[in-house]
Amino acid sequence: MFIINGELLSTINLTDRGLHYGDGLFETLEVVNGKPVFLQLHLERLCRDCQRLLIPAPTIQLLTHEIQLLCTHFVTGEQHHVLKILITRGVGGRGYRQPRVIEPTRIIGLYPMPIYNPDYQYYGVKTRWCQLRLGINPALAGIKHLNRLEQVLARAEWDGDDIQEGIMMNARDNVIEGTMSNLFYVTDNKLCTASLNGSGIAGIMRHLVLDEAVSQGLTVIVHDYCKQAVLTADEVFLTNSIIGIWPVKSIDTQVFAIGSVTRRLQALINTRKQAEYVAADF
Amino acid sequence: MFIINGELLSTINLTDRGLHYGDGLFETLEVVNGKPVFLQLHLERLCRDCQRLLIPAPTIQLLTHEIQLLCTHFVTGEQHHVLKILITRGVGGRGYRQPRVIEPTRIIGLYPMPIYNPDYQYYGVKTRWCQLRLGINPALAGIKHLNRLEQVLARAEWDGDDIQEGIMMNARDNVIEGTMSNLFYVTDNKLCTASLNGSGIAGIMRHLVLDEAVSQGLTVIVHDYCKQAVLTADEVFLTNSIIGIWPVKSIDTQVFAIGSVTRRLQALINTRKQAEYVAADF
Numbered sequence: 001m002f003i004i005n006g007e008l009l010s011t012i013n014l015t016d017r018g019l020h021y022g023d024g025l026f027e028t029l030e031v032v033n034g035k036p037v038f039l040q041l042h043l044e045r046l047c048r049d050c051q052r053l054l055i056p057a058p059t060i061q062l063l064t065h066e067i068q069l070l071c072t073h074f075v076t077g078e079q080h081h082v083l084k085i086l087i088t089r090g091v092g093g094r095g096y097r098q099p100r101v102i103e104p105t106r107i108i109g110l111y112p113m114p115i116y117n118p119d120y121q122y123y124g125v126k127t128r129w130c131q132l133r134l135g136i137n138p139a140l141a142g143i144k145h146l147n148r149l150e151q152v153l154a155r156a157e158w159d160g161d162d163i164q165e166g167i168m169m170n171a172r173d174n175v176i177e178g179t180m181s182n183l184f185y186v187t188d189n190k191l192c193t194a195s196l197n198g199s200g201i202a203g204i205m206r207h208l209v210l211d212e213a214v215s216q217g218l219t220v221i222v223h224d225y226c227k228q229a230v231l232t233a234d235e236v237f238l239t240n241s242i243i244g245i246w247p248v249k250s251i252d253t254q255v256f257a258i259g260s261v262t263r264r265l266q267a268l269i270n271t272r273k274q275a276e277y278v279a280a281d282f
Numbered sequence: 283m284f285i286i287n288g289e290l291l292s293t294i295n296l297t298d299r300g301l302h303y304g305d306g307l308f309e310t311l312e313v314v315n316g317k318p319v320f321l322q323l324h325l326e327r328l329c330r331d332c333q334r335l336l337i338p339a340p341t342i343q344l345l346t347h348e349i350q351l352l353c354t355h356f357v358t359g360e361q362h363h364v365l366k367i368l369i370t371r372g373v374g375g376r377g378y379r380q381p382r383v384i385e386p387t388r389i390i391g392l393y394p395m396p397i398y399n400p401d402y403q404y405y406g407v408k409t410r411w412c413q414l415r416l417g418i419n420p421a422l423a424g425i426k427h428l429n430r431l432e433q434v435l436a437r438a439e440w441d442g443d444d445i446q447e448g449i450m451m452n453a454r455d456n457v458i459e460g461t462m463s464n465l466f467y468v469t470d471n472k473l474c475t476a477s478l479n480g481s482g483i484a485g486i487m488r489h490l491v492l493d494e495a496v497s498q499g500l501t502v503i504v505h506d507y508c509k510q511a512v513l514t515a516d517e518v519f520l521t522n523s524i525i526g527i528w529p530v531k532s533i534d535t536q537v538f539a540i541g542s543v544t545r546r547l548q549a550l551i552n553t554r555k556q557a558e559y560v561a562a563d564f
Contacts, residue, residue, distance in 0.1 A: 086301075135417030
């Protein structure tokens with residue numbers, strides 16, 4: 001189910017720059033019983049990153065209104081969905097030069113929630129190292145933009161359901177993130193994650209985890225680190241807005257215990273999600 | 283005018299992975315009086331690069347048939363057009379994981395030829411250095427894929443019609459190409475261009491120029507080089523399938539003469555294009 005620029009549609013103009021150049025960005029969030037979780041944070045990031053891509057962002061009011069329409073019309077009863085918000089630079093002629101007047105395309109889509117084994121939250125997931133390296137580009141780093149061939153190719157490195165996520169390094173041998181998640185590790189009670197100055201996506205769940213950790217007085221280190229730092233860590237976990245926090249029980253043959261920091265952060269995020277749900281406007 | 287999977291359409295399915303992830307690639311070629319120029323070379327590259335992206339390529343026969351349909355139906359009389367062929371991994375659910383069965387989307391579009399000042403061919407073009415650096419990723423280097431935000435942002439660095447192209451370096455300070463063209467320079471009668479092992483698009487016109495140069499016994503160097511090598515060059519020129527060869531008369535304040543190697547290659551490419559046109563099947 002999709003709304004494009006306020007209209008219920010299932011197709012998009014062929015000249016849209018989202019298709020031709022990946023010229024846009026997106027957000028993915030959980031919808032619980034018709035209520036999008038952490039919506040404000042997602043919309044704020046969307047607008048901030050539109051600025052970085054020189055795309056005039058739609059107003060948060062307009063987006064909220066359209067999301068509300070979609071969620072109230074198409075969600076009935078107790079259901080979980082995934083909401084995807086996609087903004088492109090709009091239709092435009094051939095060529096990289098942007099149109100003189102940019103009229104961005106707003107696409108808001110509601111998807112069924114993927115069915116993940118509930119054990120992943122508790123017992124953790126199996127992961128692997130990806131061969132494919134992320135490129136380095138500070139101008140694009142952090143943004144959840146539509147140029148995602150690296151993730152597609154990394155995700156194509158394995159099949160089957162035994163492995164739940166692949167961990168990616170960048171061209172400088174720094175560990176960055178999973179194909180669809182951010183990665184954290186804990187060493188000596190310090191919570192560490194990649195700085196994302198050159199590669200990677202700065203996820204909303206990553207932001208929330210860092211925020212909770214700092215509030216709890218945990219030492220937080222956001223830095224560039226190599227494979228060895230992860231392999232010798234006490235705990236490793238993955239985050240995104242749909243999965244929340246998944247403990248990592250293994251990366252290839254290296255096994256990890258699920259520790260108290262991971263459990264504490266899972267509990268804190270659950271509480272925060274609950275509060276957000278109760279406070280949500282619609 | 284677009285044909286999608288053999289049908290005349292102006293919209294595309296909203297769940298196409300081309301839109302969501304830039305998950306595909308494209309070709310751009312000149313059509314002279316309904317005849318696509320160097321079609322075979324473009325289609326061969328398309329199929330080769332589909333393989334690199336793990337997309338099952340349509341057959342060259344099928345693509346040729348559909349291109350022929352479009353060109354014979356919608357080109358009348360003496361006209362120049364641009365043909366764009368775009369292949370995506372097709373429709374698919376949410377998530378980077380590719381569908382179990384991939385049914386690629388074939389989009390073939392006919393555009394009016396952009397009107398470039400004819401002086402550019404003879405007197406050369408003004409260019410500038412771009413601030414934005416190309417990322418480095420050997421897995422994607424050379425491919426004309428749909429992840430083109432770097433080019434879009436680089437092209438947005440200037441406006442107006444005084445500057446015709448921007449020259450891009452990569453994260454290692456190597457000069458790679460223009461935003462929409464490949465770059466060559468000539469020093470001591472040696473023809474040099476970037477290796478494109480980590481960044482850039484390996485254009486068909488670049489291939490043809492290298493081919494002609496080698497046939498003529500010119501010394502050709504394909505290597506990694508820095509800004510200084512270009513600034514001290516005797517001649518500099520740009521290539522792509524639509525513009526052919528444009529001599530560079532300046533990069534920012536640095537002025538270049540238009541030399542005999544550039545002129546010779548322009549003549550050779552024109553002859554080759556003429557022969558290709560006469561030999562074309564349709």
